[in-house]
Amino acid sequence: MENTNTSSQNKFGNWLKTSITARMLMVGFLVIILLIPLAFINNLINERALRQNHVINEINEKWGNHVLVYGPILKIPYKSYSETTTYVEKTKSYLKETQTHINYAYIFPETLNSTVKVNSKSLNRGNFESAVFTTNMHFSGDYIPTDLSLKGIKQEDLIWEKATVIIQTSNLKGIKSEMLLKLNNNTYAFQTNFNEDSNTEQLNTLESDFIKVDDLSKQDNASFNIEMNFNGSKQIEIIPIGKTTTMSMTSNWADPSFMGNYLPNDETKKISKAGFKADWKVLHINRAFSQQHLNKIPNLKEFAFGTKFMVMVDEYQKSERSAKYGFLVIGLTFLIFFLIQTLSKINIHPFQYLMIGLALIMFYTLLVSISEHSNFLKAYLIAGTSVIVLITLYSKSILTTFKFPLFIGLSLTALYTFIYVIIQLENYALLVGSIGLFIILSAVMYVSRKIDWNNG
Incomplete structure (x- = not known):
């Protein structure tokens, strides 16, 4: 009886390791889980923005209203x-x-x-x-x-x-x-x-x-x-x-x-x-x-x-607009790791995915806290650089070779740069965002064309 249970557990474990469907489900589940702390980040930004409005109203009342x-x-x-x-x-x-x-x-x-x-x-x-x-x-x-x-x-x-x-x-x-x-x-x-x-x-x-x-x-x-x-x-x-x-x-x-x-x-x-x-x-x-x-x-x-x-766009508005792309950043980063894992046959544990996701969320807490003491560009550079370096070094321990962590670091740099450009734009934000997402989708389709989706 014990041998039967052990055999079933081994089959399930092997299925998680080898099945593309299982990995996709696992990655999707982690993305959904990470939406919870991302929602807390949005609440934090709103709370700080309300505090800002209260202070601004006090300044205006003392100086002179509209x-x-x-x-x-x-x-x-x-x-x-x-x-x-x-x-x-x-x-x-x-x-x-x-x-x-x-x-x-x-x-x-x-x-x-x-x-x-x-x-x-x-x-x-x-x-x-x-x-x-x-x-x-x-x-x-x-x-x-x-x-x-x-x-x-x-x-x-x-x-x-x-x-x-x-x-x-x-x-x-x-x-x-x-x-x-x-x-x-x-x-x-x-x-x-x-x-x-x-x-x-x-x-x-x-x-x-x-x-x-x-x-x-x-x-x-x-x-x-x-x-x-x-x-x-x-x-x-x-x-x-x-x-x-x-x-x-x-x-x-x-x-x-x-x-x-x-x-x-x-x-x-x-x-x-x-x-x-x-x-x-x-x-x-x-x-x-x-x-x-x-x-x-x-x-x-x-x-x-x-x-x-x-x-025109104060620091909290920029942070809020940046956080709205949190789902996109987490999803695309996990997609990169998923494609690397699938193409190179390197095993990545769900806990490692979770650590990478939490590192991505830390970007927004760093961004909000630093922007309160500096301008938004400096805060974005410091937060973005810190998270990119952290994830690149961490992925080096997971992926063993240097080319994959380097690719991940460059991809995150391009992604954060793309998002920064979008949140600075007003009239052309939708146009630039749509073109950027189209390019990303094209790249994913091109890379994933060699994956045998029928295997697992």
Whole structure:
């Protein structure tokens, strides 16, 4: 009985050693097992990326948040009337009373021209980096004489002496200097104010002193100029409330991302390593809102446009993209060992496959940890070189001859180089990746053509 069991075990062991099918199943099973630690690596990268976002948000809150400017809006109070009828018991008659209400009209400028100069830089805390900027924003334009007769409001009901100008912004904390409104020949200061008639949540309101009646002529346009200086981060946007709105933005930031409903003019847009310049022009026919609004400032944030200042691909994004190819690296490396084992008849134990797989996974832990203290290229070179040398030396003890370990080292070098090129690319990553995989598949098909797959 014992001889029978021993004989069965020997047959099974010989089948594992000699059968191509058994080796393929074993290699496939190990690849699946190694997906477990690879998943933990991905979770580690995500955890470190969340930590980075938390630190960046802290930096931005202290320096200044994103900048959104909504204005300048001319605010004019006006009178409206309502009648109430009260029955008087004593006189047995009805008494009509007219009540006067104060409401507000919000008038957008006829033209709004903005010139934005941005000085961007990176702030670091420990291993983490945030893109911040200091910006000077100059607004100019004019208001045409106000006529609300089409909305049922008479000129005599407008309270001109109580008119003000409103600007709303998302970054009150980041304002660096006093804001002054120059309207025609006079200058007016701004104060913070809570505007209960606003539909724009999360925007702070700045309101000017009362405008002199002479500055709001009923015949001529009223020209304005406003200067705003911000410390900010992430992005700059304005809302195109002018009947014709233009914006010209220049910056030393080399990686802008233009955002919002409107893109800059391609003819004048320039982007280089030294920075960028972009110009926008938005006409009233390009957006679906009017120049006059009653009672409430409308929420028009959906029409905002501008520029996002971003670190294009940070270290964790690159590490995450690299880890997504972990299955490919493990699979192709095991395939190389499998083909060498099959063609040369050298026996490789499953434990040795497992050690090689764990060494490949160590590449990602080295990559993440080193990239937190250095740039991604240096981290990739150190991690890649360490793993390639380790696997090459280990395979020398398995494969005895020197030509196979040398081939494995060169193959891993080519594979890691190929993956590095892919994760650096954006527009051509899919194309280059597809071509590379096609070449790898062709090479595997060519090498494996001599294997007798019917034997085992």
